[in-house]
Amino acid sequence: MKLEILPVNYPKAKIDDESKLAFGRQFTDRMFIMEFDRKLGWHSARIQPYGPLSLDPAATVLHYSQEIFEGLKAFRRVDGSLALFRPRDNISRFNRSATRMCMPEVDEDFLLDSLLELIRLEADWVPKSEGTSLYIRPTMIASEAFLGVRPADQYLCYIILSPVGAYYSGGIAPVKIWISDNYVRAAHGGTGEAKTGGNYAASLMAAKEAAEKGYDQVLWLDASEKKYVEEVGSMNMFFLYDDKIITSPLKGTVLHGITRRSALKLLQNMGYQIEERALSVDEVMEGAANGRLKEAFGTGTAVVISPVGSFCYKDHCIQLGDGEPGELTMKLYKELTDIQYGRQPDKYGWITAV
């Protein structure tokens, strides 16, 4: 398929003070978009000025949430070059989500080439300061105007870009986590491991209640027993328990995080013994109380590595450590971001030059 490139006549003003960059509030001048219908397949691929989509009010996505998305980042490296982190992993997860949501797969090479072209055109939007990056949001929505419940026959796939700073307003400060004993995020056989908007919509009520109690995020328990910790919607969770690393196994309800996979590799290479196993909420709370749980942190593209400062479960709240980010958490953050920003060589083949 040919990629058409349309001109941008009215470029926006860029952020001059990068310390003010938040997460996902500003978007660049251009976007990638392509269309799908059953007869033509994917077609009309183009890079065009960023702007509103025209959607029929009956578009399936607006009624039944047939939608998927991804999150990845472009970094400005210390030598001035631009690079993407593990883009092929994100694009293949995009296709796995598409399959789960009965949506058409994309040609992975074509989408990656189009993304690289988009980043080259928007290179000036990649911020320069430490901790900043250009967040990339590939998205697919069902655009057919039809109110019956079945997979749509028409789709849009688009990519938008947003220069970002830290995901949490407190930067790398430890987050306060509320463990929900009421709401659940994902059940076996559901869509928990697909990156689909409905999973996030379903999490909002618990997040709102947690925020009202002064908590930053919700840690979800498994839906069948409400006993084992699974994930925080925006991050996979890791626990330094005694001297081992514990993280939830990927059994259908937890997102296959790409930062999770990268963290596992780096932790293995640091010599840690890793257990991908169900960890009960009682073990978390007891471990935090008796000091066996030394550190906890979340991993995700948006959050990178996020230290956890406290857990609250059934109105019982426990602070982890001294309230500062843990030593291992900060070491992992440094190792990962050193590779992303080019301060250390990429011996894992995770970096794609733009």
Ligand code: COI
């Ligand atoms: C990401 O980390 O890229 C995500 O997609 C999480 C998002 C909901 C902020």
